[in-house]
Amino acid sequence: MIARSLLTGEVIASYGRQYKVRANQRDFLCFTRGKRSDIACGDQVQIRVQSEDQAVIEKCLERRNLIYRSDQFREKLIAANVDQIVLVIAAEPSFSPDLVSRALVAAEAADVPVLIVLNKSELPSFDVTRERAHSYVELGYEVLETSLKTRPQEALQSLLPSLAGKTNVILGQSGMGKSTLVNLLIPDAQVQTREISEKLDSGKHTTTNAQLYQGTLAGQMFRVIDSPGFQEFGLAHLSVRELENAFVEFRPHLGGCRFYNCQHLNEPGCAVLAAAERGDITASRLSLYQQLHSELKIHHQDYE
Numbered sequence: 001m002i003a004r005s006l007l008t009g010e011v012i013a014s015y016g017r018q019y020k021v022r023a024n025q026r027d028f029l030c031f032t033r034g035k036r037s038d039i040a041c042g043d044q045v046q047i048r049v050q051s052e053d054q055a056v057i058e059k060c061l062e063r064r065n066l067i068y069r070s071d072q073f074r075e076k077l078i079a080a081n082v083d084q085i086v087l088v089i090a091a092e093p094s095f096s097p098d099l100v101s102r103a104l105v106a107a108e109a110a111d112v113p114v115l116i117v118l119n120k121s122e123l124p125s126f127d128v129t130r131e132r133a134h135s136y137v138e139l140g141y142e143v144l145e146t147s148l149k150t151r152p153q154e155a156l157q158s159l160l161p162s163l164a165g166k167t168n169v170i171l172g173q174s175g176m177g178k179s180t181l182v183n184l185l186i187p188d189a190q191v192q193t194r195e196i197s198e199k200l201d202s203g204k205h206t207t208t209n210a211q212l213y214q215g216t217l218a219g220q221m222f223r224v225i226d227s228p229g230f231q232e233f234g235l236a237h238l239s240v241r242e243l244e245n246a247f248v249e250f251r252p253h254l255g256g257c258r259f260y261n262c263q264h265l266n267e268p269g270c271a272v273l274a275a276a277e278r279g280d281i282t283a284s285r286l287s288l289y290q291q292l293h294s295e296l297k298i299h300h301q302d303y304e
């Protein structure tokens with residue numbers, strides 16, 4: 001590899017401000033120039049080769065989509081250019097409906113389909129979980145039940161058709177079974193992780209933000225991006241417009257409000273509030289919308 005040459009590659013792992021980029025079937029440990037940290041696992045980037053295994057990211061190419069969380073102060077990029085979000089939830093530890101709903105809103109805002117995996121189906125408390133998750137089915141989301149630990153082969157059979165041929169990013173709170181799922185889908189995941197982190201400077205211990213794995217099962221190719229579990233899921237970066245559209249069941253009512261810039265909080269003649277009044281929108285979803293609205297960075301509606 002000629003030093004200083006420019007290559008295009010894909011970010012296959014991110015560790016804070018360091019990245020692993022695969023270009024021309026080789027892996028490079030990459031840094032960004034300056035303080036730039038707006039690069040995500042799955043991004044296509046242009047790198048300038050510095051040595052046999054190091055390079056600098058010069059440019060991030062245009063993304064198809066970006067999954068990220070944010071609060072008032074910072075943004076946490078999760079993954080870019082994905083085909084599907086696999087949201088893992090379980091009976092124990094019990095999942096937070098608030099976090100799940102926020103992840104669903106993030107998915108809709110990025111226009112990425114979601115597959116919900118209800119894991120630990122063999123546990124006695126599973127019936128309660130299924131009931132609590134029923135609202136997602138009603139919203140139209142695909143929900144699959146698995147017991148990744150006790151019935152892995154069965155889980156694979158039901159999951160594979162939905163994952164094959166796609167780049168899937170796995171999201172969920174910790175303890176739900178994300179790593180169990182990655183290890184089941186990618187039997188050599190630990191080897192891939194080791195290979196990727198080998199060249200990282202061992203003196204500076206870094207945590208992995210996200211990592212992309214490639215797998216083949218039953219002749220089907222797919223990719224999986226593993227991400228750390230989250231305890232919070234802020235969406236402060238959305239506009240009001242993006243937020244209202246991210247609630248799938250709001251969509252038929254948007255445009256029916258008396259005021260063109262209605263924010264569906266307490267305005268007279270609001271079609272969303274009227275739908276909630278009739279029970280077409282649940283109280284918990286409306287209150288999540290209003291909570292997220294209060295957390296937005298920009299509160300004005302940008303209509304052109």
Ligand SMILES: Nc1nc2c(ncn2[C@@H]2O[C@H](COP(=O)(O)OP(=O)(O)O)[C@@H](O)[C@H]2O)c(=O)[nH]1
Binds near residue numbers: 121147148175
């Ligand atoms: N009972 C039960 N435990 C499971 C199942 N799948 C995973 N686990 C366990 O749940 C714990 C958390 O799993 P892990 O994959 O590390 O979750 P993560 O934090 O989301 O990555 C581990 O002890 C797993 O063995 C399941 O289907 N049933």
Ligand SMILES: [Mg+2]
Binds near residue numbers: 178179180
């Ligand atoms: Mg894990």
Ligand SMILES: [Zn+2]
Binds near residue numbers: 257263270271
């Ligand atoms: Zn309204």
